[in-house]
Amino acid sequence: LSHKPLKKIVLIGSGNVATHLAKQFAEKGFVIRQVYSRTIENARFLALRYNALAINALHEVETDADMYVFSVSDNALFQLVEELKINTGIVLHTSGAIGIDVLKKFKNYGVFYPLQTFSKNIEINFKEVPLLIEANTSENLRIIENLALKFTPYVHNITSEQRHKVHLAAVFACNFTNYMYRISEKILNENNLSFDILKPLILQTAKKIETHLPSHVQTGPAHRNDNTVIEKHLSMLNEQADRALIYKILSEQIKRNNIKNE
């Protein structure tokens, strides 16, 4: 059984993920035919780079593309799926939090979720990005897997339910972690100290878990049950209710988990 190669792509969305995917698709020889955004200027900004057509209404979508890729906010996805009327090609979405079934009105569909944090101006090495895929048939799974393997060797075929768990875990490991960085940035700024001083520590904290499980390399006052330091830190934070609350809750949980593990 042979397939004609996926070649012509319609991108629905123009945000961070769409921008990074567009670059990858183009580099791999795909032809981006159209870029949709609710805001035509955003669609144009991305479409222009790839000689694609910018559109802001889904009834303008070409119906003979090989692949339709939704990279939009989860809220927008449901509405836009309703509006898309096509009969051919394979339809993908790139969301961690939405099940595959949102696409069930189509004949051929699947999920193509890059597990990474995307900012528009920061380059990503896609060869190191895990791609979590899913498809409505084993035939389509094979097609999506072949596509994914052009991006990275780290391709995982998992269920929607598993993907939701990975996405939840990623909120802790990435989004909440960045918020911890933000608090430390503010503490330093307020005391006329440069955030640069923390960068080696932050990088080492992340590198440690390349070779050791996070639960095995916990350090810090709460881990040592050092209540003198904890009390001192809380008194330093007493003007900052938000930070004090986080400090208190996380320290309590770290202490409790240490006791449990012993």
Add this chain to the structure above:
Amino acid sequence: LSHKPLKKIVLIGSGNVATHLAKQFAEKGFVIRQVYSRTIENARFLALRYNALAINALHEVETDADMYVFSVSDNALFQLVEELKINTGIVLHTSGAIGIDVLKKFKNYGVFYPLQTFSKNIEINFKEVPLLIEANTSENLRIIENLALKFTPYVHNITSEQRHKVHLAAVFACNFTNYMYRISEKILNENNLSFDILKPLILQTAKKIETHLPSHVQTGPAHRNDNTVIEKHLSMLNEQADRALIYKILSEQIKRNNIKNE
């Protein structure tokens, strides 16, 4: 004015920081004469590597060393300072959370605080570790600065109060961050998924802030005000009160900060 070089060291402590410092001192040609630990076996374990003498009582300390370095828990430091009777040499402690004044009974003293997370079996490149130093006289500051510059170019002469702020910031950026990793590790384990899948994301999250301020690269459902995903995640966490509490508080704070910044 010239000084005889610091050469003979007595190490008071045998934990993670003491272990890493001992290795560095030895590599730089210092002679470790004694290693103190309350538990003689721990002292021996470290002392043996450097042909040093293991002791577990501070009255056994040689009184002609050039440098006495305290690397002990903050709680132990106060008591051990009381017990140490010496008249010569310079006395240092390596704690982020304790002021320089704890050493004021000595003639020459200072602080030598490596801003890094140390685990016994994980190698550290000291050239990238910031050293936060302080001394009781400008003379001693010069001596400690010269010592620190043998370790790293990143030497910062800051006050005890500033150091306490850096230490507090480091708890968020390192210890609490690692706790976020631990939660993600558990979520994946409970769902038969490997923690490996998150490693590229964790590394990229840390690398991003090498070139961008954390407050400029926040991503995730709370940052996008995506309440549908937040509610879904909270319902996935409803059997896990600890995690749900953290998810809720951090999401609320991220949302609130985004609104403020707009």
